[in-house]
Amino acid sequence: MPSSKVKVGIIGSGFEADIHAASFRIMSEDAEVVAVASPTPGHAAALAARYSIPRVFLDYRDMLREPDIEMVTITAPTALHAAMTLDIARAHKHVVCEKPLSMTIEEADEMIGVCRREGVLLLYAEELFFTPKYVRAKEMAAQGAFGKVHLVKQSEKHSGPHSPWFWDMEQAGGGALMDLGCHGIAFCYWFLDRPKISSVYCQLDTLAHGARTTGDDHALTILEFENGALGLVENSWVKPGGMDDRVEVFGDAGLTYANLHMGNALPTYSERGYGYAVEKAASTAGWSYPVYDEHWNYGLPHELRHFARCVRGLETPQATGEDGRVVMEALYAGYASAAQGRKIALPFRPSGVKKPIDLWRRA
Ligand SMILES: NC(=O)c1ccc[n+]([C@@H]2O[C@H](COP(=O)([O-])OP(=O)(O)OC[C@H]3O[C@@H](n4cnc5c(N)ncnc54)[C@H](O)[C@@H]3O)[C@@H](O)[C@H]2O)c1
Numbered sequence: 418m419p420s421s422k423v424k425v426g427i428i429g430s431g432f433e434a435d436i437h438a439a440s441f442r443i444m445s446e447d448a449e450v451v452a453v454a455s456p457t458p459g460h461a462a463a464l465a466a467r468y469s470i471p472r473v474f475l476d477y478r479d480m481l482r483e484p485d486i487e488m489v490t491i492t493a494p495t496a497l498h499a500a501m502t503l504d505i506a507r508a509h510k511h512v513v514c515e516k517p518l519s520m521t522i523e524e525a526d527e528m529i530g531v532c533r534r535e536g537v538l539l540l541y542a543e544e545l546f547f548t549p550k551y552v553r554a555k556e557m558a559a560q561g562a563f564g565k566v567h568l569v570k571q572s573e574k575h576s577g578p579h580s581p582w583f584w585d586m587e588q589a590g591g592g593a594l595m596d597l598g599c600h601g602i603a604f605c606y607w608f609l610d611r612p613k614i615s616s617v618y619c620q621l622d623t624l625a626h627g628a629r630t631t632g633d634d635h636a637l638t639i640l641e642f643e644n645g646a647l648g649l650v651e652n653s654w655v656k657p658g659g660m661d662d663r664v665e666v667f668g669d670a671g672l673t674y675a676n677l678h679m680g681n682a683l684p685t686y687s688e689r690g691y692g693y694a695v696e697k698a699a700s701t702a703g704w705s706y707p708v709y710d711e712h713w714n715y716g717l718p719h720e721l722r723h724f725a726r727c728v729r730g731l732e733t734p735q736a737t738g739e740d741g742r743v744v745m746e747a748l749y750a751g752y753a754s755a756a757q758g759r760k761i762a763l764p765f766r767p768s769g770v771k772k773p774i775d776l777w778r779r780a
Contacts, residue, residue, distance in 0.1 A: 423448040423725040424485050426510075428477045428501060429492035430455035430464040432579055433515055437490050438468040440717040448488070448725035454480040455493075477501065481508035488728050490542070490721070491515055494582045495590050499524035506535040511728050513540045513721070517599040518741025520590045520772050522749065525742040532738065539738035540724045545571070545604045546736045547716035547723065550675045551664055555608055557673065564670025569608050571601035572651035574661045575697035577626060577634065584630040590772040592632025594621060594751055597652035602747045603740060604664070605640055605648030612644040614743070617750035618760035621777055625655045632774060638751050641760070659698030659706065681714050682706035745773070752776035 425441060425448050427434050434453065441450050454474035455461040461473045474480040481489070481504060489505045490513040491498055499519050505512045512532060518541055519525045532539035545551055558566060574597070582588040583596060606614065617640055621633040634655050640648035662677040678695060683706070685694075690702035698705060712718055726732040750761040753776040770776060 422446075423487050423728045424451045425449065425725070426452040426454065426477075426480045426483065426486045426489045427464075427470075427492060428454050428480070428489060430457075430460040431492065433492040434464055434490075435467070436712060436717055437492060437721060438464060438470065440712050440721050442468060443712060444718040444722040447722050447729070452480050452483060452486060478504060481505060481510065486510055488513060488725065494588045495595075496520055496588045499528055502528045502539065503531050506532045506537050506539075509535060509537060511538040511540065511724075513542050513724050514738070514741070515542045516603075516741070516744075517590070517595055517748065518738060518745055521770055522742065522745050522766065525738065525745050529738040529742065538724075538727055538734060540727065540734055541736045541738055541741040542720060542724075543600065543603045543607075543736045543740060544716045544720045545600050546607050547719040548677065549714065549716060549719070550677060550680065551604070551608075552716070554664060554666055554673050554675050558608070558666065558668075562671050563666055563668030563673065566609065566646055566666060566668040568647050568649065568665075568667040569605045570649040570651070570663075570665040570667075571604040572661065572663055573597040573600050574651065574653035574656035575659065576657050576699065577654040577697075579697070584626070584632065586630070586632050586772065586774050586778075589632065591748060591752065591774040592621075592623070592630060592636075593634050593652045593654045594619065594636035594638065595632075595748055595773055596654075598636050598638055598650050598751065599744050599748060601650030601652065602638070602640065602648070602744045602751075605642075605650065606743060606747075607736075607740070608664075608666070609642055609644065609646050609648075611743075612642040612646070614640050614747055614750075614763050615643050616641040616760045616762050617747050617754055617765075619751035619754040621752070621755035631778060633755075633777070636751070636755075638747075639760070640747065657699065659695040677714065678706060678708055681710070682708050748773045749776060
């Protein structure tokens with residue numbers, strides 16, 4: 418009989434691994450992190466020391482041999498998600514995979530299929546489904562606050578990712594659209610109660626970072642849904658001053674604006690600067706908008722607690738591999754749309770795709 422807390426292993430020890438460890442600590446009643454694995458000597462050990470995680474591995478496959486671990490979270494570069502998912506599932510452990518789900522739709526299908534066959538959950542770490550402010554907007558929509566919703570906007574922008582692999586299209590599969598647009602596409606789809614996406618129109622550019630990447634650093638995407646509603650997703654790696662994440666919802670009887678950072682921030686002016694304002698803010702001198710309870714406001718603790726409760730059979734998964742696959746198809750259509758200058762109808766299943774960005778760059 419398993420102990421009441423779900424025992425978790427984390428793959429990776431970078432930015433998102435730290436957030437997972439912190440989030441499990443914030444909501445600690447359902448799960449505990451017992452191990453971390455990442456290949457650079459010292460990195461996993463440093464994360465383990467920060468969060469009192471007892472076991473450390475250099476090779477995640479050794480961690481998968483630990484019999485008590487029930488759920489493993491993947492916080493490694495996107496190109497590794499599929500192979501790691503298959504290894505975890507075949508070790509009979511539940512999988513939490515960070516966004517975007519995979520490099521290709523074929524990988525997504527294999528991840529979903531293998532997890533199903535092995536009888537484990539494939540949980541897709543889209544925290545916007547759990548972000549308290551956005552969940553509140555969705556609850557209001559369900560209560561009829563906005564009438565019939567015809568437009569959902571989601572934007573996520575910052576000055577560019579923190580690790581080199583995001584800029585390398587072989588490891589990331591795409592630029593700002595894939596890295597940030599995967600959140601907005603998933604959000605619009607979830608907010609509207611998962612209607613089919615009927616078409617995608619997208620404009621992409623590499624505005625500021627062409628010396629560093631062949632990826633897109635700026636993306637505007639319009640999604641048409643089968644119920645007639647539109648999604649408008651704005652993403653950028655060319656927005657100085659820290660993370661900007663916001664939602665707008667418009668219906669025939671109302672609307673709401675949800676700015677994830679500003680509503681919770683302390684508008685601050687400092688001539689000397691100070692420690693930390695918000696994710697991706699390069700400076701704290703002058704005007705800044707420091708957040709508090711950052712993980713909580715993003716919804717990461719809520720997401721990971723929900724996943725642990727799914728493992729125990731206490732809740733039904735609200736963010737799955739199937740959601741991640743829907744996003745992958747919309748990303749394919751977005752890159753193809755930007756290449757062709759027209760909207761792309763779904764279903765869209767071009768064959769032989771190695772990574773989404775090739776549908777734009779190779780056109
Ligand atoms: N949900 C979110 O808002 C959010 C935010 C940031 C990142 N992410 C996602 O999290 C994942 C990781 O991003 P990050 O920002 O933490 O990157 P990062 O560069 O900070 O960390 C990546 C980690 O993966 C590890 N890694 C690389 N190869 C490995 C291997 N073979 N085995 C085990 N570990 C390996 C690295 O050692 C490093 O610890 C990506 O999928 C990214 O898109 C999600």
